[in-house]
Amino acid sequence: MSQTLAPTLGEATIQELREAVRGAVFAPGDEGYEDASRVWNGEHDDRSPAIVVQCTGAADVIAAVGFARSNDLSIAVRGGGHSIAGFSSVDDGIVIDLGRMNAVRVDPAARRATVGGGAVWGDVDHETQAYGLATTGGLVSSTGVAGFTLGGGIGWTMRKFGLACDNLVAADVVTADGRLVHTSETENPDLLWALRGGGGNFGIVTQFEFTLHPLPSPVYAGLMFYPAETAPELLRAFRDWSETAPDEITGLVNLTTAPPLPVIPEQWHGKKVAVFVAVSTGPLEEGDTLVAPFRKLGEPIADLLGPMPYTMMQSLLDPLWPKGIHAYFKACNLNGLDDATIERFCTMHLETPGPQCEIHIHQMGGAVGxxxxxxxxxxxxSMPYVMNAVTGWHEADQDVAQSHADWARAAVAAAGDAATGRAYVNFLSEAGAARSAYGEEKYARLAALKTQYDPTNVFRLNQNIAPE
Incomplete structure (x- = not known):
């Protein structure tokens, strides 16, 4: 990694920024620069930002945006740093890191949470669960609230509570011209509409306000592991069950390889398995009834469905997705799960290039629809399912990376006519997917708002919506 300053930035210029913000400023060669430059996805961990600003509040964000514009620097905004496509960092530009802005304040009477733009879902769940409340959050607790919510927010409670973006009721946003704008249903409502799924195109959100819902802990949740040969039967049962399942439960099928966890019999470690995952927001005593069809599929390898703390479920997958893992995702929305599509997915499951290649079929509907x-x-x-081809590996090897990306693309292609032509933007590793993901009508409305709030496309490191 280069240890020299970008040509346009002298030490005096950088010192001006240091004096303008209360947070830390790192340039190449500074102690702490390497750590400050690190992101979650190892595939994008070779970027060399000219500057990393660890902001402590909205004033720091405003100063950093102004500095970037004055010095013609590309801006990467980092909340939790989990961007699959690598939008959390940039070569020779500025990283505006919100990680220190992670405070969460809960108003239990109003059932509202005010959340800093750099918080991760573990921060939110820790505070809200103290009051027996929750809102739809990420599938890994270290996922940033900002990117997750702005892209939509598919999570374990969405069929009852809606997507994360559906629970967003207000926000403070630093715009491209350095203004701090508040948005809600009554104040700049067009901006709130855009933030609910339109990504980071319209500014930097320094504070979110979410609706909270009663969710006492423990909840009925967990996983059931089956042999790979059960996968077709499991997916057909999942399809039939999804048609009538109540909103209180959200399910997922994961075609994967058994990780070496103590809860899985050792003889199954490293072998292909099919996993049913579910979380219920309803009464604990109803949980067994809700998942009863899946206990009729034969003897599972491991049945881990039952009462557990909600925060445990929210962090259950964390060990499999540590910081620094290399990851590539590819996704599509599905209009259904016919038998032929199921068979193709099951074939792809057996042809993976590595142990952490997975096909996730998310159950949608309920409050989302x-x-x-x-x-x-x-x-x-309107789609009943979202399919996500997930890959992870640990070595920095281009051949390995290519084989995983090729497999993920082939797995999505296997959806065939079941794919709707749209995709969930948070599950996409390639940039340039916004128009196809949103569709022409919605993209046009977003482009008009982009022209209003960011006419020169200052915020372009995202699934970018170009100004008109």
Whole structure:
């Protein structure tokens, strides 16, 4: 990694920024620069920012945006740093890191949470669960609230509580011209509409306000592991069950390889398995009834469904996705799960190039589908499923990276006619997918708002929506 300053930035210029902000400023060669430059996805960990600003509040963000514009620097905004596509860092530009802005304040009477733009879902769950409350959060607790919410927010409680973006009721946003703008249903409502699924195109959110819902802990949740040969039967059962399952439960099927966890019999470690995952927001005593069809599929390898703390479920997958892992995702929305599509997915499951290649089939519907199609910027709500081809590996090897990306693309292609043509933007590793993800009508509305709030495309490191 280069240890020299970008040509346009002299030490005196950088010192001006240091004096303008209360947070830390790191340039190449500074102690702490290497750590400050690190992101979650190892595939994008070779970037060399000219400057990293660890902001402590909205004033720091405003100063950093002004500095970037004055010095013609590309801006990467980092919340939790989990961007699959690598948008959390940039070569020779500025990283505006919100990680220190992670405070969470809960108003239990109003059932509202005010959340800093750099918080991760573990921060939110820790505070809200103290009051027996929750809102839809990430599938890994270290996922940033900002990127997750702005892209939509598919999580374990979405069929009852809606997507994360559906629970966003207000926000403070630093715009491209350095203004701090508040948005809510009554103040700049067009901006709130865009933030609910339109990504980071419209500014830097320094503070979110979310609706909270009663969710006492423990919840009925967990996983059931089956042999790979059960996968077709499991997916057909999942399809049939999803048609009538109540909103209180959200399920997922994961075609994967058994990790070496103590809860899985050792003889199954490293072998292909099919996993049913579910979380219920309903009464604990109803949990067994809700998942009863899946206990009729034969003897599972491990049945881990039962009462558990909600925060445990929210962090259950954390050990499999540590910081520094190399990751590539590819996704599509599905209009259904016919038998032929199921068979193709099951074939792809057996042809993976590595042990952490997975096919996730997320159950949608419920509260997600009841929001009007044009009610938010989120791209599509009528689909019953979202398919995500997930890959992870630990070595920095281009051949390995290529083989994993090729497999993920082939797995999505296997959806065939079941794919709707839309995709969830948070599950996409390639940039340039916004138009196809949102569709022409919604993209046009977003582009008009982009022209209003960011006419020169200052915030372009995202699934970018170009100004008109």
């Amino acid at each position: 009841r929001v009007p199609a044009d009610g938010t910027a989120f791209s599509e709500r």
